[in-house]
Amino acid sequence: MPRTTVGSLLDRQQNLVAQRNEAEAEIARLEREEAFLSRQVREATEQVRYYEGLLVNLKRDWGRRGTLAELIRRLG
Secondary structure, three states: OOOOOHHHHHHHHHHHHHHHHHHHHHHHHHHHHHHHHHHHHHHHHHHHHHHHHHHHHHHHHHHOOOOHHHHHHHHO
């Protein structure tokens, strides 16, 4: 059975510390990515609400009798 030396224990400790640092850096990167994607989803949801509101207005206005000029003015 090979003996464990102080040098090999120090190497193993340094290796584990390096791996932990890499893992913590990856966690930080993933948290930033999660925050970015959450903002993207929130903005997309707001855009969908905005365009759904426009669609409701368009359907309402389209059903009204009026001149073409009035309809175009409302759409603009």
